[in-house]
Amino acid sequence: MKRTDWLKSAIRTVFGVIWLIDAHFKWLPAFQSGYLAMLQDAAKGQPAGLSPWFNFWINLVSPRVTFFSVATAVIETGIGMALILGFARKLTYLAAAGFSLVIWSTAEGFGGPYSAGSTDIGSGVVYALVFLALLALNRQAGPSRYSVDRWIEARVSWWKRVAEARQPLLAR
Numbered sequence: 001m002k003r004t005d006w007l008k009s010a011i012r013t014v015f016g017v018i019w020l021i022d023a024h025f026k027w028l029p030a031f032q033s034g035y036l037a038m039l040q041d042a043a044k045g046q047p048a049g050l051s052p053w054f055n056f057w058i059n060l061v062s063p064r065v066t067f068f069s070v071a072t073a074v075i076e077t078g079i080g081m082a083l084i085l086g087f088a089r090k091l092t093y094l095a096a097a098g099f100s101l102v103i104w105s106t107a108e109g110f111g112g113p114y115s116a117g118s119t120d121i122g123s124g125v126v127y128a129l130v131f132l133a134l135l136a137l138n139r140q141a142g143p144s145r146y147s148v149d150r151w152i153e154a155r156v157s158w159w160k161r162v163a164e165a166r167q168p169l170l171a172r
Helices: 004-026 029-033 035-043 048-085 089-105 123-141 148-153 157-163
Strands: none
Touching (some): 004 029, 029 035, 148 157
């Protein structure tokens, strides 16, 4: 057993708990009722060149607010559970990094560094970097001993393509 097995699993699991806590808030009525307003607020004060981007999302979401707010809650819950269980890790890390960037570029308004009083760049971009770091850690340290993926890989030959980042050349 590698000494890093427990550490990388612990980091993944703690990050999953953070995502589940965040997902909990997405299931609350306040999030769902304020979903469109959140996007509209993020669009305020943005440079004119970003208006088409925000208008696209606002126009897409406006007639389907319930769908998008519930979809956000479902996706965040799924990410949290996949992280905790160690399920489809490579796919989860890549998809969740992309989802985090969508959140960052819409609801977080690219972190809002373009408006007066902005104090940070938003959490979405940081979450995306954490997911990419987890992917890199998975690639460097190899398969996770403490994951559902390990159990599935023992039974489904092609599952490694979903779960594992390829090993570095020196590890082969």
